[in-house]
Amino acid sequence: MSADWLADARSSYDTVAASYTDQLRDALADRPYMLSALALFADFVRADGGGPVADVGCGPGYVTAHLRELGLDAFGIDLSPAMVDAARREHPGVRFEVGSMTDLDLADASLAGLLAWWSLIHIPDDAVPSVFAHFRRVLRPGGRLILGFHVGDESRLKTQGYGGHPMNVYVHLRPPSRVSGWLRDAGFTVEAETLLDPGERLPGAFVFARRKD
Template sequence: MSAPDWLADTRTSYDTVAESYTDLTRESLAKLPLLRGVLALFAEAAREVGGPVADVGCGPGHITAHLRGLGLDAFGVDLSPRMVDIARRDHPGARFEVGSMTDLPLADGSVGAVLAFYSVIHVPDAEVPAVLAHFRRVLRPGGVVLLGFHVGDRDHLKTEGYGGHPMSLHVHRRPVERVAGWLRDAGFTIAAQVLLDPDDEVPGGVLVARTPA
């Protein structure tokens, strides 16, 4: 599948489920104390670097808003125009824009940190190195990136989602070691590794990494 095909499928799928997804995730962080702890760790590292924080694949903006509540100058970027519309509606004090992580619309060295929370899960393996190169490009020296992803070693085509609406996009589960290797190849150093819910059928992986100072 070519990059334009998977990007178009991802955009259309999330435009379709945007309202239902927002309803299902609006209060999700309140029920996930360990995840809030991981985001607090990321916020501490981002504050040390200084500068804006880009939430790439921000969806309806609830995590962007949470980061702002932790004192960060966070803004969101998402492929789905409908998701961005909802984020602007629900979080009017924050900045949100439409954009793709494959061609990130940010200047070189313009942010102190990048959060990509379960947003690289739809990117084909062959495209991930280019995405990480964009993350490094926009980060300041010593900048921080956090990747959240499904742990496993398979992908599947998701044809229905949030609220029973039709979707058509691939969801990739990846070993932590593979994602860490991609980060190192892109010039990052791994700073922290967390495995969430390791006894679940699909654990969550979190990697925090830094660029050279």
């Protein structure tokens, strides 16, 4: 893996931003289990009294916008400036900013919730503990976290995608138990693991957690 994996990810998603936005604009429309997971996450945050929610690795912002429709004070952060530009065009009036989950520019204990929706998949194993430490730092005690990711036990180099454009990113597939173990080590209580499409070629998973007090 390139030592410049973060720069490779930024460049790759800058390249595919327009095609990615077109292809995923209605990505939630036929995903009832994803919709139910997001609704449950929103219910938890509202029940806890609400507050800011960060969609980290937001891409073109379709999940961020959906969370706002569910009544959350959601904003998006993405590594790719082109993705942030697309998100701002697609969802005017919603806050989007360029940033990295490896170094979140957010105040300590400033968030009621944080979501990383199929964005953790490009973070190599040795960087995940630091990312989760950032997640814990920016969440208030008891703050809610939901992760969505591909399930497996390998890393694949993605060289093309979203309209055939060139990319150079690794996609890391992990079992939910490994992700949950990292979360516990980082100071989270894991409340649920849900497997999505277990019989398909590329299953997914949700993990619900909350920051320990």
